Amino acid sequence: MTDSNRLRIAIQKSGRLSKESQKLLKGCGVKFNVNEQRLIAHADNMPIDLLRVRDDDIPGLVMDGVVDLGFIGENVLEEEQIERETLGKPAAYNKLRQLDFGGCRLSLAVPKEFSYQDASSLEGLRIATSYPNLLRRYMQQKGITYSDCMLKGSVEVAPRAGLADGICDLVSTGATLEANGLYETDVIYRSKACLIQSAEQQTPAKQALIDKLLSRMNGVISARESKYILLHAPTETLDQIVSLLPGAENPTVLPLNDDSNRVAIHAVSSEDLFWDTMEQLTELGASSILVMPIEKMMG
Ligand SMILES: Nc1ncnc2c1ncn2[C@@H]1O[C@H](COP(=O)(O)OP(=O)(O)OP(=O)(O)O)[C@@H](O)[C@H]1O
Numbered sequence: 541m542t543d544s545n546r547l548r549i550a551i552q553k554s555g556r557l558s559k560e561s562q563k564l565l566k567g568c569g570v571k572f573n574v575n576e577q578r579l580i581a582h583a584d585n586m587p588i589d590l591l592r593v594r595d596d597d598i599p600g601l602v603m604d605g606v607v608d609l610g611f612i613g614e615n616v617l618e619e620e621q622i623e624r625e626t627l628g629k630p631a632a633y634n635k636l637r638q639l640d641f642g643g644c645r646l647s648l649a650v651p652k653e654f655s656y657q658d659a660s661s662l663e664g665l666r667i668a669t670s671y672p673n674l675l676r677r678y679m680q681q682k683g684i685t686y687s688d689c690m691l692k693g694s695v696e697v698a699p700r701a702g703l704a705d706g707i708c709d710l711v712s713t714g715a716t717l718e719a720n721g722l723y724e725t726d727v728i729y730r731s732k733a734c735l736i737q738s739a740e741q742q743t744p745a746k747q748a749l750i751d752k753l754l755s756r757m758n759g760v761i762s763a764r765e766s767k768y769i770l771l772h773a774p775t776e777t778l779d780q781i782v783s784l785l786p787g788a789e790n791p792t793v794l795p796l797n798d799d800s801n802r803v804a805i806h807a808v809s810s811e812d813l814f815w816d817t818m819e820q821l822t823e824l825g826a827s828s829i830l831v832m833p834i835e836k837m838m839g
């Protein structure tokens with residue numbers, strides 16, 4: 541029996557989103573141990589249960605109010621939403637935020653030897669996909685008719701196997717397309733992982749816990765996207781140096797012992813500092829440059 545006072549969060553059991561979802565929850569202070577054999581993991585220090593399921597099931601579990609929150613790829617979420625709207629099933633949810641992992645795109649791709657002009661080159665042809673709804677939406681917008689071949693996996697092998705003329709599948713580095721003699725022609729949807737909440741009214745206690753988790757998550761993700769930068773700079777190039785620090789507002793400037801021509805700068809930068817910026821900083825006389833990760837941010 542599940543305890544309805546505990547927050548139920550669905551995460552992917554294993555796959556591309558699984559480790560990152562767990563890491564983010566742990567970063568928010570939720571303590572739990574996952575037993576690979578078990579569907580549920582109970583948090584030790586908060587009233588939270590994690591349900592470990594196939595990612596395809598997560599949008600429906602949230603939309604039916606079976607779980608309170610879910611970590612899911614926007615691609616799977618939107619595909620399920622269109623499917624449910626078509627069938628007249630509950631499809632409401634609240635997207636709490638996009639996350640900083642699971643980035644990929646849903647694209648059309650065809651074999652290397654296919655002479656492709658634009659999507660109309662696929663008129664009347666067969667396209668293999670696991671995302672029939674997102675594909676249909678795109679092709680309808682372009683006014684192109686086609687037939688689909690539903691495959692839950694190994695979509696990239698469909699053209700070679702003679703099952704389809706082209707495919708519509710997820711791409712990240714493009715290595716899988718390349719390995720199967722295909723090339724990407726149209727990006728039809730850009731996706732990242734996101735956190736969604738059921739549209740059902742929560743008890744005040746559960747809603748307070750969700751708000752707390754979300755605020756912590758914002759802190760963890762901002763920290764991951766930021767760096768703490770320390771350096772020494774000549775006073776005469778101070779302004780130029782500060783303007784090179786990406787997204788660093790109001791840095792702290794401190795005097796240095798026994799050197800009135802130089803100062804120490806402490807800054808939080810909203811982006812990483814790349815090697816070429818570091819080189820430009822040294823050309824302006826900066827020294828002792830340290831770029832450090834930030835673990836948490838708040839306020
Ligand atoms: N190459 C990729 N790079 C980054 N993110 C990806 C990539 N491929 C997929 N994703 C994202 O991760 C999600 C899960 O991908 P995965 O391949 O683990 O799913 P799956 O095989 O359907 O898993 P499950 O067994 O849970 O059904 C995708 O829906 C997408 O949002």
Ligand SMILES: O=P(O)(O)OC[C@H]1O[C@H](OP(=O)(O)OP(=O)(O)O)[C@H](O)[C@@H]1O
Pocket residue numbers: 556693694696709710711712713714715716717
């Ligand atoms: O452009 P790439 O970097 O090659 O990534 C794309 C591949 O990644 C995903 O599959 P995954 O590797 O997760 O395996 P799966 O088919 O078992 O889901 C996706 O379904 C593609 O096949």
Ligand SMILES: [Mg+2]
Pocket residue numbers: 594595596
């Ligand atoms: Mg899946």
